[in-house]
Amino acid sequence: xxxxxxxxxxxxxxxxxxxxxxxxxxxxxxxxxxxxxxxxxxxxxxxxxxxxxxxxxxxxxxxxxxxxxxxxxxxxxxxxxxxxxxxxxxxxxxxxxxxxxxxxxxxxxxxxxxxxxxxxxxxxxxxxxxxxxxxxxxxxxxxxxxxxxxxxxxxxxxxxxxxxxxxxxxxxxxxxxxxxxxxxxxxxxxxxxxxxxxxxxxxxxxxxxxxxxxxxxxxxxxxxxxxxxxxxxxxxxxxxxxxxxxxxxxxxxxxxxxxxxxxxxxxxxxxxxxxxxxxxxxxxxxxxxxxxxxxxxxxxxxxxxxxxxxxxxxxxxxxxxxxxxxxxxxxxxxxxxxxxxxxxxxxxxxxxxxxxxxxxxxxxxxxxxxxxxxxxxxxxxxxxxxxxxxxxxxxxxxxxxxxxxxxxxxxxxxxxxxxxxxxxxxxxxxxxxxxxxxxxxxxxxxxxxxxxxxxxxxxxxxxxxxxxxxxxxxxxxxxxxxxxxxxxxxxxxxxxxxxxxxxxxxxxxxxxxxxxx
Amino acid sequence: xxxxxxxxxxxxxxxxxxxxxxxxxxxxxxxxxxxxxxxxxxxxxxxxxxxxxxxxxxxxxxxxxxxxxxxxxxxxxxxxxxxxxxxxxxxxxxxxxxxxxxxxxxxxxxxxxxxxxxxxxxx
Numbered sequence: 001x002x003x004x005x006x007x008x009x010x011x012x013x014x015x016x017x018x019x020x021x022x023x024x025x026x027x028x029x030x031x032x033x034x035x036x037x038x039x040x041x042x043x044x045x046x047x048x049x050x051x052x053x054x055x056x057x058x059x060x061x062x063x064x065x066x067x068x069x070x071x072x073x074x075x076x077x078x079x080x081x082x083x084x085x086x087x088x089x090x091x092x093x094x095x096x097x098x099x100x101x102x103x104x105x106x107x108x109x110x111x112x113x114x115x116x117x118x119x120x121x122x123x124x125x126x127x128x129x130x131x132x133x134x135x136x137x138x139x140x141x142x143x144x145x146x147x148x149x150x151x152x153x154x155x156x157x158x159x160x161x162x163x164x165x166x167x168x169x170x171x172x173x174x175x176x177x178x179x180x181x182x183x184x185x186x187x188x189x190x191x192x193x194x195x196x197x198x199x200x201x202x203x204x205x206x207x208x209x210x211x212x213x214x215x216x217x218x219x220x221x222x223x224x225x226x227x228x229x230x231x232x233x234x235x236x237x238x239x240x241x242x243x244x245x246x247x248x249x250x251x252x253x254x255x256x257x258x259x260x261x262x263x264x265x266x267x268x269x270x271x272x273x274x275x276x277x278x279x280x281x282x283x284x285x286x287x288x289x290x291x292x293x294x295x296x297x298x299x300x301x302x303x304x305x306x307x308x309x310x311x312x313x314x315x316x317x318x319x320x321x322x323x324x325x326x327x328x329x330x331x332x333x334x335x336x337x338x339x340x341x342x343x344x345x346x347x348x349x350x351x352x353x354x355x356x357x358x359x360x361x362x363x364x365x366x367x368x369x370x371x372x373x374x375x376x377x378x379x380x381x382x383x384x385x386x387x388x389x390x391x392x393x394x395x396x397x398x399x400x401x402x403x404x405x406x407x408x409x410x411x412x413x414x415x416x417x418x419x420x421x422x423x424x425x426x427x428x429x430x431x432x433x434x435x436x437x438x439x440x441x442x443x444x445x446x447x448x449x450x451x452x453x454x455x456x457x458x459x460x461x462x463x464x465x466x467x468x469x470x471x472x473x474x475x476x477x478x479x480x481x482x483x484x485x486x487x488x489x490x491x492x493x494x495x496x497x498x499x500x501x502x503x504x505x506x507x508x509x510x511x512x513x514x515x516x517x
Numbered sequence: 518x519x520x521x522x523x524x525x526x527x528x529x530x531x532x533x534x535x536x537x538x539x540x541x542x543x544x545x546x547x548x549x550x551x552x553x554x555x556x557x558x559x560x561x562x563x564x565x566x567x568x569x570x571x572x573x574x575x576x577x578x579x580x581x582x583x584x585x586x587x588x589x590x591x592x593x594x595x596x597x598x599x600x601x602x603x604x605x606x607x608x609x610x611x612x613x614x615x616x617x618x619x620x621x622x623x624x625x626x627x628x629x630x631x632x633x634x635x636x637x638x639x640x
Contacts, residue, residue, distance in 0.1 A: 447576040447577065453547075504550075504575050505550035505552060508550075508552035508553070509600060509601065
């Protein structure tokens, strides 16, 4: 393990001595105290000079005409830049260190992706400009589609959904359209306990009634319970695979066959596809629809760093219902954008409609394609292998100090799951998470999945080096030992952040929604 | 007055025609600090097992199911201002709603206090 400043060649970090001076500014060196932007600046200061309007305000606005100037803060451009840069210094980001947030796949965003996304032919185009002027963008979209179809073994891909949950909705709407096309009435969607929390919400939003299927003792779907519930009223199942316990659903093919046998469809939540990309094709497991989070598996930025993108791959049974518009190659291999006016002629009369105004997040498509092309087939396979290897390294390195409820059943996939079992009386998962902030890491996912008490879900992703993973393990080990020993200083962590532990309960019960009364 | 319990950690107390429903001390302890409670409106028809209320805590949002069928008489109005009553007095002031009991036979499927104590001891 490479400890920071191990050789001691740098001076001591942080304040020396006990009698610390206060500062007139409120800042403490690089620890910045920042006011709200409404508390900064003064009226009459502007970042830009606008010309005086040439004419009086348009007549006819009448009562909608503003009577008083809006209470905008008056700041110059450098003041605004400094305000947000100072705030960003109080934040944590994937570019600062590991972000082991289970289920979120916070991996490094390669700079090559960013370079490609900034090419003018991709970055400076508009969805409404003439189609013939963006042939290169269509080709890039078609190439991404080809890759996603190949990697998943599916028949088609709908690229327009903007995020994972939007993709789930797209898949469920395809299933609903397919059921309606057959003239059937299937009001129920089955969702196992090990699925992502968005799944039941999506099914309900798409107009289905949700029924929960229990997990078995080893953290997977209870196959017998699921099969016994199947029937002519079941539209389908939504299964997260690998699931939220970080485990591969081994019965997936049997489940798909059983669901298909009663005329239902299989939705797979592909948020954890990064654990199996290049290894398993969901199409071979009988999946009918699955969203892929480009911002997870294919490394496009997320978590405040950029918009998500949730393409949905579809089986041959659901492909005819895919939303418009989409890019499709003609017989000569040229990519075209198919919209409503061409849908019938191109064989897409059954499309259920649109998920979005246009065809999706171009900037995310470019980044994902750059990631795919820079890795290639063998590189993508190694992504899955390294993600799973790193998670298992964490699982096996910590199972002696943290309770790992499914560790005995075998290796995990891309994330390691621990519980709060064995912490000292009064010490919780939250205390360990807050302690991890003091250690300089973003906390792991806490209290999810719900099937494990006080869950701690750790996902290192493939982008952490062994040295970085060892540092995370050392910190988690130290925190586990403190929590088991009942170290009271952990109850008040974090101590080294710009703000001490916030009262989350009070914030939720009595939220302050305005900065002043 | 007899109190019955469900496997989902609701309790129901029946007094005459009126039943009061809440969640158990075990449930509030598992959920952690309650931040918001959505109680059903009077007049809502409930079948056994229907989602009747939603309890939000710092950890999760959880559905609360009707232990038996009936019609909602009132949701606990105190919880709007003081959801923490579910934490401090789950068996008393922190009750969630009052309802009628459509079919008293449904009470027979529930656990009594001793059976519930044995049930949570196993969890």
